[in-house]
Every structure is written in structure tokens, then in C-alpha cells.
Amino acid sequence: MTEHPGRARRRAIAGVVAVVVAASAGAGWYLTHRSDDQAQTAAQTTTTLQAATVGTVSQTLTISGTFAPAQEADLDFASSGTITAVDVAVGDKVTKGQVLATIDDTDLAAALADAKNTLSTAQENLESVQSSGTSTQIAAAKATVASDASKVSQARKALAAASLTAPFSGTVATVNIAAGDTSGSSSGGGATAGASGSGVQSAGGSSSSGSTSAIVLVDTTSWTVNASVSSADLAQLAKGQNAQVSISTATSSTNSRSGAFAGGFGGGNFGGAAGGNGGSGAGSSLASSGSSGSTTTTTGTALPGTVKSVGIVGTTSTGSTATFPVVITVSGTESGIYVGTSASVVVTTKAVNNVLSVPTQAISTADGKSVVTVSQEGHTKQVAVTTGSVYGTRTQVLSGISAGQMVQVTSRGPGGFGGGSFGGTGTSARPAGQPQ
Numbered sequence: 221m222t223e224h225p226g227r228a229r230r231r232a233i234a235g236v237v238a239v240v241v242a243a244s245a246g247a248g249w250y251l252t253h254r255s256d257d258q259a260q261t262a263a264q265t266t267t268t269l270q271a272a273t274v275g276t277v278s279q280t281l282t283i284s285g286t287f288a289p290a291q292e293a294d295l296d297f298a299s300s301g302t303i304t305a306v307d308v309a310v311g312d313k314v315t316k317g318q319v320l321a322t323i324d325d326t327d328l329a330a331a332l333a334d335a336k337n338t339l340s341t342a343q344e345n346l347e348s349v350q351s352s353g354t355s356t357q358i359a360a361a362k363a364t365v366a367s368d369a370s371k372v373s374q375a376r377k378a379l380a381a382a383s384l385t386a387p388f389s390g391t392v393a394t395v396n397i398a399a400g401d402t403s404g405s406s407s408g409g410g411a412t413a414g415a416s417g418s419g420v421q422s423a424g425g426s427s428s429s430g431s432t433s434a435i436v437l438v439d440t441t442s443w444t445v446n447a448s449v450s451s452a453d454l455a456q457l458a459k460g461q462n463a464q465v466s467i468s469t470a471t472s473s474t475n476s477r478s479g480a481f482a483g484g485f486g487g488g489n490f491g492g493a494a495g496g497n498g499g500s501g502a503g504s505s506l507a508s509s510g511s512s513g514s515t516t517t518t519t520g521t522a523l524p525g526t527v528k529s530v531g532i533v534g535t536t537s538t539g540s541t542a543t544f545p546v547v548i549t550v551s552g553t554e555s556g557i558y559v560g561t562s563a564s565v566v567v568t569t570k571a572v573n574n575v576l577s578v579p580t581q582a583i584s585t586a587d588g589k590s591v592v593t594v595s596q597e598g599h600t601k602q603v604a605v606t607t608g609s610v611y612g613t614r615t616q617v618l619s620g621i622s623a624g625q626m627v628q629v630t631s632r633g634p635g636g637f638g639g640g641s642f643g644g645t646g647t648s649a650r651p652a653g654q655p656q
Contacts, residue, residue, distance in 0.1 A: 269595055269626045272578045277611040279570040281456050283546065284468060285447025287561045289440060290549065291388055294433035297323055297403035298381035305399055308435070312392045317385055320392070320435055323403050325382035332375040339368040386437055393559070394436035403434070438559065443550040444528065445563045448543040451534065456569040457546060463525040465550050466518035467557060468564035518564050520554045527567060577614040582627045583607060593628040594621060600628065 297303075301323035308320050346361040353361070397403075445465055449457065525548045534542030548565050582592050589604045605620030621627070 264632070266631045268629050268631075270579055270582065270629050272576060272617065272621050272623055272625050272627060274574055274576050274623045276571060276573045277575045277577055277609075277614055277616065278568050278572075279609070279611050281449075281453055281567045281569050283447045283449055283453070283565050283567065285445040285546070285548070285563050285565060287443050287550075287557050287559065287563050288446050289390075289438035289559060290442035290444050291390065291439035292393075293387050293390075293437045295320070295384055295387075295435045295437060296433050297321075297384055299323065299328060299378045300403050301325070301327065301382065303397055303399055303401045303403055306395060306397055308392045308395065310392055310395055313390075314386045314392060314437070315389045316387065319383045319385055320437075321384045321397060323382045325379055328375070328379040328382055332372070332379050335368070335372040335375040339365070339372050342368045384435060388437070388439060390437045390439040390441075392435060393438045394433070396432055397434045440557075440559075441553055443553060443557060445525065445548040445550060445565055447546045447548065447563070447565060448535075449546055451542055451544065454530070454532075454544050457527060457530045457567060458569075459527055459530060461527040461567050461569060463527060463548055463565050463567045464522040465525040465548060466522045466564050466566075467520045467554065468518050468562045520556055522566075523554060524551045525549060525565065526551075572609075572611075572616075575608075575611075576617050576621075576623055577611065578617055578621070578627050579629045580610060580613055580615045581631060582629045583615055592617075592621065595626045595628060 304322050304324050306321045308314060314320065342361070342365045346358070346365050349357045349361045528547040528549045529545075531545035534544045536542045548567075578592060583590050583605070585591065586602060586604075590607050591602050591604050593600050594603050603620050606618040608616030608618050610616070
């Protein structure tokens with residue numbers, strides 16, 4: 221009996237599908253559907269020549285955090301009394317020693333005058349007993365003078381504290397007092413919201429740190445970044461490491477592509493843009509109409525920074541792993557930085573000099589060994605190499621080639637089941653010896 225040609229063609233296609241599923245089952249990919257317009261395309265590659273070089277290579281770690289002022293002062297009156305004047309508002313720039321607010325000093329001035337009179341009497345008594353009194357009387361008179369002198373000093377300080385002054389030059393972040401309030405109480409009606417562009421953020425009378433002090437002053441000419449890292453990254457960080465600090469902005473994005481897979485087959489014979497160079501990956505067997513995510517970008521000039529401290533006591537919240545605090549000091553400032561602005565910090569965790577390296581994509585695996593393709597006088601040959609540490613896009617070479625030799629660097633573009641007509645958002649793992 222002669223089989224219908226169309227039926228034979230469908231059986232052939234089914235056989236191909238079964239082979240593909242069996243070959244990729246270990247990678248977690250399952251083919252369930254393929255339309256005629258989703259034909260497999262060959263991976264597109266671009267090959268360039270780059271030299272093996274000797275130089276300084278570095279390893280970095282990117283962490284996120286928020287900007288905070290390097291100096292912040294929560295100011296309160298040291299003396300009690302009725303507030304007579306508040307001379308600043310949120311967002312005002314002030315200089316060190318400038319008077320910010322005052323309280324009624326009538327009682328304080330009277331107390332100082334009384335203390336001075338008492339001291340004067342004690343001093344007269346000491347002079348009297350020194351000429352005719354006993355040693356015991358003289359010692360007692362001296363003790364009284366010392367005590368009364370201390371009371372004068374305290375009264376003088378209390379009177380000086382009737383004026384609240386700025387301990388450093390900076391910007392007023394919060395004002396929680398008003399004329400007529402009693403010092404020591406932040407319930408007055410003087411709380412004001414943060415001014416736009418003032419370099420601080422506050423609203424409803426509360427400072428960035430939640431303080432209820434009378435006035436909060438911050439220095440917006442110098443910054444730190446408060447960040448946190450996981451235990452996996454903690455070991456890479458140390459006090460004194462150099463960093464680059466930038467303003468970071470998160471934007472949402474949506475991948476609206478649809479296809480037979482949520483990811484690619486990965487590398488190997490089916491390599492593509494989404495699958496990368498990996499040999500295994502995780503994906504869904506069904507088509508997806510799109511997924512949303514976020515992208516972090518940096519803006520402005522990257523400012524130099526230094527790791528100030530690395531905490532060793534972690535904090536946890538329900539359903540999350542422990543994180544550890546890291547503080548980075550920032551040199552200089554940049555427009556757009558405010559208290560609470562998001563920051564991206566690239567910390568140089570390791571730097572090594574005089575390292576022979578090649579682009580990581582130049583390295584592949586043949587017969588279980590790491591190899592590179594060397595080009596010389598128009599001819600190419602595959603050379604086995606011993607690799608060391610990976611520093612981002614470059615890999616250390618310990619032996620096999622020398623500085624100046626040109627190696628082939630192959631970049632894979634869209635195509636195959638990893639991208640192109642089957643494109644998606646899958647991830648892949650990199651087999652040993654294969655570049656990312």
C-alpha cells in the first residue's frame with residue numbers, strides 16, 4: 221500500500237522533534253510545538269583577532285545602596301525655656317557657628333548673675349580666713365570657692381545654650397520647632413517640608429533618619445553610601461578597597477516577544493543570542509506572550525569612593541537570607557544626589573599586575589583541554605593553554621602562548637534555537653572551558 225506523501229512528511233518531522241527533545245532533556249528544554257515559520261537558522265558568528273597582553277587586571281563587585289550625608293547633626297536645646305525665634309527653614313544653607321534658633325534667656329541670665337554673686341561672697345570669705353583662720357577653715361573656704369566657681373561655669377554654659385548654633389556648615393534638613401514652643405518638645409507647629417532641590421528630603425517635619433530633634437542639619441557637600449551585601453559577597457569586601465560610585469536609576473521594561481519557548485536551547489549545536497554559549501539552561505515548554513522586568517542604569521559622573529566599613533553582623537527579614545551592612549565614603553559630589561538617592565557602587569576587590577591575559581571569548585575546549593586559536597603569518601593553529609583566574613571579559617593565561625600573539629575571538633550573534641525565530645529570555649550555564 222502506498223503511503224500518502226503528506227503523511228510521510230509529518231512522520232519525518234515528528235522523528236526530528238523526538239530526537240531534539242531527547243538530546244536536550246538534560247538541559248531542561250522540552251520542545252512541544254514548532255510552526256513552519258520558526259525554522260532553525262544557523263548561528264551567526266563574527267571572528268576578530270586580538271592580542272594577548274600583559275598588564276593589570278582587576279576583579280570587581282557591584283553593589284547597590286543609598287546616598288546619605290557624611291555629616292548629620294540632630295540638634296536640641298541643652299536648656300529648657302520658651303522658644304523666642306527660629307531663624308532658619310528647611311533647605312537653608314548655613315555656616316558653622318550660625319545661630320539657628322533661640323529661647324528666652326531671662327531666667328538663665330538671672331541664674332548666672334546669682335551664681336556670680338555667690339562666688340564673689342565665697343571668695344571674700346576665703347580671703348578673710350586665710351589671714352586669721354585655721355587650716356581647717358581655709359580648706360573649707362577653698363572647697364566652697366571651687367564649688368561656686370563650677371556653678372558659675374555651668375550657668376554660663378546654660379546661657380550660651382539659649383542659642384542653637386550650627387556645628388558645621390551645611391543644609392537644614394528638618395525644623396521641628398516654632399516660636400512659642402517650649403524647648404525639649406517637638407510638638408510645635410514649626411515642622412516644614414523639604415524644599416525642592418535643597419539636597420535633602422523631608423516631609424511632615426520628620427528627617428531622613430526619622431529624628432524628632434528640634435533641627436536636623438546635614439552636610440550635602442560630602443556623602444557616604446549605605447549598602448548591604450549577601451554572605452556570598454561579604455568575603456570579597458574589605459576596608460580601604462577602592463570604588464566608583466554612580467547614581468542609579470531603575471526602569472521597568474517589558475519583553476513582548478512571543479515564541480515556542482521562554483528561553484533558548486543554550487550553546488553547543490543550537491547556540492544563539494538568548495541561549496548564549498552555555499550547554500544547559502532552564503526554560504518553559506510553552507510559549508510566553510511577554511514578561512516584564514527592570515533595568516538599572518547609572519547617570520552622572522562616577523565619583524571615587526573607598527570602603528569605610530564592612531559589617532559582620534547580618535540582619536534578616538521573613539523569607540530572606542541574611543545581609544550585611546557596608547559603608548562607602550564618596551569623594552566629591554554630583555548634581556542629582558539627595559538623601560536617599562539610589563547608588564550603584566563598583567568595588568575593586570582584587571587587582572593583579574603583570575598578568576598575561578586574552579579575551580575570555582577566545583578560549584574554548586577541545587579534548588578536555590582549554591585551547592585558543594593563534595593566527596600567525598596568515599595561518600591559524602589551535603594551541604592548548606593553561607588558564608588562571610577570570611577577570612570579567614579577560615582570562616589569565618599561565619602557559620601556552622606569549623604576549624603579542626594574536627588569537628581569534630569569536631562572538632556569537634542571533635540564530636539557532638537560542639535566539640532568532642525561537643528567541644526568548646532563557647538563561648544558560650557555561651560548561652567548563654567555554655567563554656561566557
